[in-house]
Amino acid sequence: MSEYQYYEFQALDKPLTALEQTYISSFSSRVQLTSRSAIFTYSFGDFRGEPKELLDKCFDIMLYMANWGTRQLVFRLPKSLVNSSIFQPYCLPEQITVATTSNSVILDINIDDEEYRDWIEGEGWLTKLAQIRDDILQGDLRALYLAWLKASSILIDEESEDCLEPPVPAKLKNLPAHLKTFIEFFDIDQDLVAGAAELNTSQKSEIEPLEEWIYALSAKEKDKFLLKVVEGDPNVRLQLLNRLRELFKSPENASSVNIHRRTFSELVEISQQQSQRRHEQELLVAQQIKKCKLEALALKEESVWLEVYRLIEIKQAKQYEKAVGYLVDLRDVAEYQDKLDEFKACIQKIQKDYSSRSGLLSRLKKAGLFKL
Template sequence: MSEYQYYEFQALERPLSREEQEQLRAISTRARITATSFTNTYNWGDLSGNPRRMTEHYFDAHLYVTNWGTHRLMLRLPKQALPLHTAQPYCLDHHVQAWTTRTHLLLEMTSEDEGGDWVEGADDSLAALIGVRDELATGDLRPLYLAWLSALTAWELEDDDEEEYHTCPEPPVPAGLGELTASQAALADFLRVDADLLAVAAQASSAAPKKSARPTKKELAPLIAALPQKEKDALLLRLALGPEPRLRTDLMHRLRGNTAPTTVPGRRSAAHLLDASYTRRTERRQRAEHVRAAARDRQPTALARDAEAAWQQIEAHIAAKKTSAYDQAVTLLTELRDAYAHTERDKDFRQRLTRLREDNQRRPGLIHRLDRHGLR
């Protein structure tokens, strides 16, 4: 299989100018470039530009996926929407990083899994993840906590210093970890967050505040009237200057206040979370194995009890005169043989099988399959 790298960038706050698009074209002659996006796939070679610099100067979101296991999401937000001091507690090694430019905060979240399965032709797109940017901008820190959990799992695999796990503190725990949004669930999947680790972490998370219904004109009118005149003028100026995707979000956030999930101080260490998730995973697997074992024990008895129905189904498969139907008949016969043996009725099965072979001796395809599986 050839090398595969997928790059996608999106501009959300404003469209790219013609000059900016030309600057990006100098980086790649093959990329698909529009006023709001830059996408390219590489099977040989690589992007000549620096994704960090490109995101800092032109874009608000960047996705990078490779067939050797790298998943990376980079987001750019206004400094006032997500201050650096708020993001820093969730940063861990190179897996979660945050830095600022003069006007923005940049957040980079990376997951590496060289041994993971690669699905060629998978739908690699920012579309399912882009919603976390608005969630972060409105104070919902669940995406940051998910990125920290992803980094914690990778850190465990890379490091063998247990002392670090005991001294590494848990960052603030957002409410609603047990009820993720669609975008957050997609992010958890993209960053390969361990489900047991997330379940353990969610035990310290309170319920997220319920979102109210779409506001009515009657509800919004007094809220708008109460805005200071200077603030109204600033909002109208932003509207007059051109399309601005975040304008409505900012206005609604201002009118209705911050309804994003709150956080509580993290009280657990990385070691506590990893140990608890290991215990949960082990217990879950043991329960699943007990269920499977019980099902295996019940299956022969149930199949032997319904033997006549099974024989009728076998005969129907044979009557179809198709190779796939013969295979289904043989599979069911094999299971039925084991069921008869389980109930100590081997003689009954052999007698019935002998009649079946005699009735179908002119079907060489079926007889060959029966012989091959020891059904004589």
């Protein structure tokens, strides 16, 4: 398998300037560049420079994939909009980290997993994941909690001291499409997510009385935000939301709940129980589907037998395959109806009547119909 690296950057808050585009082009003559994005793909060689520096200077979000087992999602967040301390409970060395620059907070989710060592394609992922940055800026940390689940499943072994989960964000059970894509991108265990959400009681969306809050805002502050709108400040909406919540939102309406902080081993145990319940449910559904199929097939059993003999008479390998497929279904019907002896007799007759058809007999044997 040849080497593959994929870098994609997106500018969400504002388009790239001509000067920025010239700077970005200096890293590679083959960069796929637009006023909002840049893509670098490598089969050999590497990115010239430091990707996170380019992110901090020109972009708001970066995705990186390498087929030796790395998947990375990095966000540049304005210092004026976030308090980086809220990310610390979710951080794990080298996997989920936070750094600051002169104007920004850099939130880096960087997962190395042997399961990622396969053929990959980076195109199309970042557009589906971009909404997560806006979520984080609004205080929705579900993506960070999901990343912590994935990183913990890789970092923590049986001999290490078991760690407690970070604050559990609300609404883990009903995830939007972009967070489901996040789970798919980082290949997070679905049962682990479902288990973690089991005791997550804050599932209802809180309706914020924004109109009421805005009416209560002072005229001076309203004028301040209106000026930002006129000046084209890309973050004015989030600045206003943050200010309204700061002034009027009560502490008990916090976006996370953590009545009982579970250890990761407890979460694994819950996920195993979740997995068992899911498998049992899937088995019941499969059994019901099979029952309906057999009952439907039993109603036309006679015509199916006629079709089997018609296909055999054609004397072609492809038709033998179809005939054997029907016979396998007829065996299941016979077993369901407690008529297996009658079916065995029919198979024995086929063996006798078509003993010279080696192609047919070999397929019957391979399908297990000779062992009845």
